[in-house]
Amino acid sequence: MTARKKPSPGKPGRDRHDLPPGARATINDIARIAGVSKKTVSRVINQSPLVREDTREKVLALMQEVGYVPDPQARGLAFRRSFLIGLVYDNPNAQYIVNIQNGALDTLRGSGFELVVHPCDGKSDELIEGVRAFVQQQKLHGVILLPPLSENQALADALLAIECRYVRIASVQLDEASPMIVSNDRAATAEVADYLESLGHREIGLIGGPSNYRSAHERSAGFLDALARRGIVLPPDRIFEGGYTFESGVAGAEHLLAQTPRPTAIFACNDEMAAGAYKAAFRRGLRIPEQISIVGYDDSPLASRLWPPLTTVRLAIRDMGRNAAAMLIDERRTQDQSATSIVTPHLVTRDSCQPPSG
Amino acid sequence: MTARKKPSPGKPGRDRHDLPPGARATINDIARIAGVSKKTVSRVINQSPLVREDTREKVLALMQEVGYVPDPQARGLAFRRSFLIGLVYDNPNAQYIVNIQNGALDTLRGSGFELVVHPCDGKSDELIEGVRAFVQQQKLHGVILLPPLSENQALADALLAIECRYVRIASVQLDEASPMIVSNDRAATAEVADYLESLGHREIGLIGGPSNYRSAHERSAGFLDALARRGIVLPPDRIFEGGYTFESGVAGAEHLLAQTPRPTAIFACNDEMAAGAYKAAFRRGLRIPEQISIVGYDDSPLASRLWPPLTTVRLAIRDMGRNAAAMLIDERRTQDQSATSIVTPHLVTRDSCQPPSG
DNA sequence: GACATTTGGGAAACCGGTGTCATTTAATCG
DNA sequence: CGATTAAATGACACCGGTTTCCCAAATGTC
Numbered sequence: 001m002t003a004r005k006k007p008s009p010g011k012p013g014r015d016r017h018d019l020p021p022g023a024r025a026t027i028n029d030i031a032r033i034a035g036v037s038k039k040t041v042s043r044v045i046n047q048s049p050l051v052r053e054d055t056r057e058k059v060l061a062l063m064q065e066v067g068y069v070p071d072p073q074a075r076g077l078a079f080r081r082s083f084l085i086g087l088v089y090d091n092p093n094a095q096y097i098v099n100i101q102n103g104a105l106d107t108l109r110g111s112g113f114e115l116v117v118h119p120c121d122g123k124s125d126e127l128i129e130g131v132r133a134f135v136q137q138q139k140l141h142g143v144i145l146l147p148p149l150s151e152n153q154a155l156a157d158a159l160l161a162i163e164c165r166y167v168r169i170a171s172v173q174l175d176e177a178s179p180m181i182v183s184n185d186r187a188a189t190a191e192v193a194d195y196l197e198s199l200g201h202r203e204i205g206l207i208g209g210p211s212n213y214r215s216a217h218e219r220s221a222g223f224l225d226a227l228a229r230r231g232i233v234l235p236p237d238r239i240f241e242g243g244y245t246f247e248s249g250v251a252g253a254e255h256l257l258a259q260t261p262r263p264t265a266i267f268a269c270n271d272e273m274a275a276g277a278y279k280a281a282f283r284r285g286l287r288i289p290e291q292i293s294i295v296g297y298d299d300s301p302l303a304s305r306l307w308p309p310l311t312t313v314r315l316a317i318r319d320m321g322r323n324a325a326a327m328l329i330d331e332r333r334t335q336d337q338s339a340t341s342i343v344t345p346h347l348v349t350r351d352s353c354q355p356p357s358g
Numbered sequence: 359m360t361a362r363k364k365p366s367p368g369k370p371g372r373d374r375h376d377l378p379p380g381a382r383a384t385i386n387d388i389a390r391i392a393g394v395s396k397k398t399v400s401r402v403i404n405q406s407p408l409v410r411e412d413t414r415e416k417v418l419a420l421m422q423e424v425g426y427v428p429d430p431q432a433r434g435l436a437f438r439r440s441f442l443i444g445l446v447y448d449n450p451n452a453q454y455i456v457n458i459q460n461g462a463l464d465t466l467r468g469s470g471f472e473l474v475v476h477p478c479d480g481k482s483d484e485l486i487e488g489v490r491a492f493v494q495q496q497k498l499h500g501v502i503l504l505p506p507l508s509e510n511q512a513l514a515d516a517l518l519a520i521e522c523r524y525v526r527i528a529s530v531q532l533d534e535a536s537p538m539i540v541s542n543d544r545a546a547t548a549e550v551a552d553y554l555e556s557l558g559h560r561e562i563g564l565i566g567g568p569s570n571y572r573s574a575h576e577r578s579a580g581f582l583d584a585l586a587r588r589g590i591v592l593p594p595d596r597i598f599e600g601g602y603t604f605e606s607g608v609a610g611a612e613h614l615l616a617q618t619p620r621p622t623a624i625f626a627c628n629d630e631m632a633a634g635a636y637k638a639a640f641r642r643g644l645r646i647p648e649q650i651s652i653v654g655y656d657d658s659p660l661a662s663r664l665w666p667p668l669t670t671v672r673l674a675i676r677d678m679g680r681n682a683a684a685m686l687i688d689e690r691r692t693q694d695q696s697a698t699s700i701v702t703p704h705l706v707t708r709d710s711c712q713p714p715s716g
Numbered sequence: 717g718a719c720a721t722t723t724g725g726g727a728a729a730c731c732g733g734t735g736t737c738a739t740t741t742a743a744t745c746g
Numbered sequence: 747c748g749a750t751t752a753a754a755t756g757a758c759a760c761c762g763g764t765t766t767c768c769c770a771a772a773t774g775t776c
Contacts, residue, residue, distance in 0.1 A: 024494065026762055037726045042764060050724060069495050073440060074762035076431045077731050084474075094456035094659075102477050114474045114496060116442075119460050136382065137427050138472060246663055275663040282665045301452075302663055305604055305633040307640045384732055395756045400734060408754060432732035435761050 103321020186222030249276020461679020544580030607634020
């Protein structure tokens with residue numbers, strides 16, 4: 001008589017809640033105590049419809065009672081897939097990254113998924129190989145790609161090739177097939193243009209982003225197009241290509257403020273560069289906003305720390321992180337690959353702009 | 359005759375590199391091709407000394423050749439431990455978090471470990487339960503605790519109780535037993551005090567951090583003690599307790615700048631509050647540094663973005679992240695529990711201070 | 717009432733590694 | 747040179763889940 005479903009003879013009866021104190025319960029414990037096979041417990045865990053309602057409830061109640069949580073590693077091993085989401089970034093903006101990851105975790109919390117961060121060098125030759133190794137070794141459930149990495153088509157193709165699902169966060173719809181979170185930068189910068197024009201500015205300078213960022217193009221184009229619709233066309237020397245860095249903002253503003261007539265307003269395509277424009281303006285002894293109006297983009301913490309507080313554009317970054325994670329763990333979306341979520345950032349007016357004087 | 363070590367008769371010989379194309383090699387493939395048992399391969403993976411040198415080399419060469427990497431999930435399942443490090447934080451400072459995580463990943467890269475982020479609410483009742491569940495469900499190899507969470511002794515005790523190794527990053531040696539990265543804030547703020555005194559400042563204001571942060575106490579005490587050593591004792595109304603926030607910096611500076619005689623220098627215990635002091639000073643029409651010198655702490659990006667650039671204290675945050683990760687994955691340190699790494703931040707002088715005028 | 721069909725549930729193999737212990741091989745010794 | 751001992755290796759169970767396949771009971775059909 002093999003002691004299989006019965007307690008082993010030597011030990012006291014194990015027909016109920018007598019789990020070894022330190023150890024966590026396993027599927028075998030649940031099955032034994034509930035008096036069903038482990039496969040049935042597995043069916044309950046995976047919400048299989050092939051379990052009678054009363055059986056399901058009995059098992060669920062027991063799992064609840066002993067605080068049983070299936071081991072993600074064992075589950076992952078059997079599924080040949082982990083319960084990890086990768087966050088792949090190459091981005092100097094810490095605020096952006098943390099907002100995304102906090103947002104993603106808003107969604108992930110309680111779902112059984114966890115977020116694994118993977119900073120990398122977007123200019124490295126080993127970028128793709130490194131990300132591929134990361135994805136394959138960890139058998140990631142999916143990855144979130146942040147700009148500017150999200151605009152790297154070779155990377156996206158490589159992920160597709162190894163059947164890794166991914167969500168890209170960017171400011172343009174890059175292709176039809178893959179899920180994305182896109183921020184409608186074009187519409188937001190048009191709002192900036194309208195605002196400056198409505199204040200009465202006509203002599204306007206633009207400090208754009210680096211040409212290898214799609215967002216840079218979108219922001220500049222949205223701004224310039226909207227100005228053009230209102231009859232203002234910026235000459236080339238009023239358009240400076242910056243690098244999304246503080247220093248490039250300084251350089252851009254130096255360039256613009258040296259011109260005659262001097263611009264009465266400058267739009268810098270991110271807050272970093274706007275802060276640089278502040279520096280250039282102050283160094284020239286100009287007062288903001290009396291002599292020069294400045295607008296930024298991102299609504300980073302910096303924007304409200306500057307003096308005077310910077311008028312800028314706010315992105316709902318945390319929401320984007322929430323959405324991205326939701327797209328990855330939501331099974332319904334796996335077939336509906338083209339699901340794309342579009343968010344439009346909006347202007348936040350503070351104290352760095354006023355109508356031109358004189 | 360059971361076909362165990364021989365290829366199954368129907369299929370073509372599988373004595374060499376004929377892995378199914380799409381799939382990744384497993385330990386069984388390696389064992390079969392190398393002509394050894396999987397246990398021997400396992401020994402090679404785990405650097406067991408019980409393998410003859412030529413066997414080891416043969417297996418290693420093969421693993422290299424087919425690009426075999428052991429599956430962390432399977433390994434973790436057998437080890438009853440994952441290869442994941444948790445980064446647990448409750449901190450508004452994005453720059454700090456990203457620096458730590460990038461630093462930790464500098465160390466982790468290539469080690470087989472990955473970093474899982476876990477933001478949480480330090481004031482929540484479920485904090486400890488949440489972290490415990492995270493650690494146990496993921497069977498984390500270890501966790502890194504960031505301030506102010508690192509100062510929560512109940513949390514540390516809970517981790518100890520479930521035998522989870524951890525490293526705390528803080529500004530005080532909290533206890534002898536557990537490994538820490540401590541930043542010697544006391545020495546750094548003493549340097550600030552010496553600097554301001556040597557410039558000739560005597561009327562000095564201090565905007566401290568919130569009293570529930572140990573770092574706040576350390577920074578204030580280091581500053582005040584050093585001033586006292588130089589014969590300057592600040593009266594109570596020259597000491598303002600801020601909250602490490604921009605707004606509290608504004609309030610603190612308002613309070614200080616309204617006094618007669620007006621302080622000629624203010625030390626704010628982080629850059630956020632220093633930025634607030636800028637705002638308060640500018641609102642009063644004061645010029646920095648001509649009429650008021652200001653020093654911050656952290657050398658966040660903000661410090662160099664402000665105008666004039668802020669004199670502040672630089673922490674080697676990324677190094678701290680590197681060290682923390684190293685302490686967790688370095689097996690030698692497991693017994694040497696008391697290993698503590700102490701780093702001393704240093705003053706970075708920019709343009710926000712000068713000798714008092716008049 | 718005999719037979720086909722559905723449905724809930726279980727036994728055993730498996731995912732890719734590691735632990736234990738027995739067994740083979742090589743080295744040492746009297 | 748056989749016996750003894752140490753070093754290297756292998757067989758097998760196991761970690762905690764899932765998948766495959768099969769069985770028994772319940773239901774439907776004529």
